[in-house]
Amino acid sequence: MQDRADTRTETDGTAAGGARKARPAVRVQGLWKRFGEQVAVSGIDLELPAGKFVGLVGPNGAGKTTTLSMVTGLLRPDQGTIEVAGHDVWADPVEVKSRIGVLPEGLRLFERLSGRELLAYNGRLRGLPGDEVDKRATQLLDVLDLAGSQHKLVVDYSTGMRKKIGLAAALLHNPEVLFLDEPFEGVDPVSAQTIRGVLERYTRSGATVVFSSHVMELVESLCDWVAVMAAGRIKARGTLDEVRGDAPSLQSAFLELVGAGGRDAGDSLDWLGGAR
Numbered sequence: 001m002q003d004r005a006d007t008r009t010e011t012d013g014t015a016a017g018g019a020r021k022a023r024p025a026v027r028v029q030g031l032w033k034r035f036g037e038q039v040a041v042s043g044i045d046l047e048l049p050a051g052k053f054v055g056l057v058g059p060n061g062a063g064k065t066t067t068l069s070m071v072t073g074l075l076r077p078d079q080g081t082i083e084v085a086g087h088d089v090w091a092d093p094v095e096v097k098s099r100i101g102v103l104p105e106g107l108r109l110f111e112r113l114s115g116r117e118l119l120a121y122n123g124r125l126r127g128l129p130g131d132e133v134d135k136r137a138t139q140l141l142d143v144l145d146l147a148g149s150q151h152k153l154v155v156d157y158s159t160g161m162r163k164k165i166g167l168a169a170a171l172l173h174n175p176e177v178l179f180l181d182e183p184f185e186g187v188d189p190v191s192a193q194t195i196r197g198v199l200e201r202y203t204r205s206g207a208t209v210v211f212s213s214h215v216m217e218l219v220e221s222l223c224d225w226v227a228v229m230a231a232g233r234i235k236a237r238g239t240l241d242e243v244r245g246d247a248p249s250l251q252s253a254f255l256e257l258v259g260a261g262g263r264d265a266g267d268s269l270d271w272l273g274g275a276r
């Protein structure tokens with residue numbers, strides 16, 4: 001299969017596909033990051049359309065977390081420019097941070113606060129009035145099925161509960177663009193469905209979700225638009241149909257794009273499962 005990087009569709013700004021071009025949610029140009037000898041992100045250019053559910057997919061080590069960390073202002077690029085919602089992430093960090101919500105990989109939370117206190121703290125940091133924070137926190141805790149655990153300390157939350165409270169904290173100020181690194185990892189199907197519902201409602205209002213995942217079925221069922229990354233480069237980008245191309249599923253298109261035909265162990269594991 002051809003590299004479909006050129007299938008990129010710039011968003012056209014109207015539901016009917018009119019001529020006006022909308023500002024992309026994210027615009028990345030010439031982005032590089034190296035860790036010593038290791039090139040993690042290799043000069044990528046990328047525009048992510050606004051108002052969409054965008055998936056960033058790629059195998060382990062592809063550079064997804066490094067890219068999202070740079071785009072959200074958590075990691076300084078070696079080279080390149082990044083704009084989010086029309087503002088330069090590194091020249092104008094306060095403008096950008098007021099417009100984004102982030103659920104990073106390996107989320108660190110204030111463990112000795114309760115879920116409710118964590119939201120109150122985040123809301124006040126974001127400059128929201130106390131009664132508004134209370135109202136939003138109550139609604140988010142309720143919708144995310146955390147109301148019963150709101151007074152428990154975060155340190156006692158399960159993995160899925162931590163993802164949900166992290167998501168609530170990231171949504172509290174109603175950001176324009178929400179970045180989620182592996183939001184469904186360690187989350188049970190019921191909680192995943194709840195998170196999905198919240199995110200779908202959020203994007204219907206015109207906001208943008210950018211999330212990274214390895215789970216192709218999930219990306220296929222949730223996303224309008226995907227970018228496929230491998231070895232620090234963008235291998236394909238576009239609507240699901242464009243990236244899928246003639247392949248029967250996103251999973252098979254993905255395997256072809258990243259050049260992973262599924263390594264056969266051959267004779268190298270001949271001891272495994274043999275006589276003991």
Ligand SMILES: Nc1ncnc2c1ncn2[C@@H]1O[C@H](COP(=O)(O)OP(=O)(O)OP(=O)(O)O)[C@@H](O)[C@H]1O
Pocket residue numbers: 035038039040058059060061062063064065066067
């Ligand atoms: N802080 C770091 N120091 C050294 N190397 C790093 C660092 N962070 C990332 N890397 C390397 O950069 C490459 C890209 O890593 P990254 O975590 O961005 O990939 P990923 O696509 O998010 O992978 P995964 O799906 O496994 O989370 C990998 O080779 C990784 O080892």
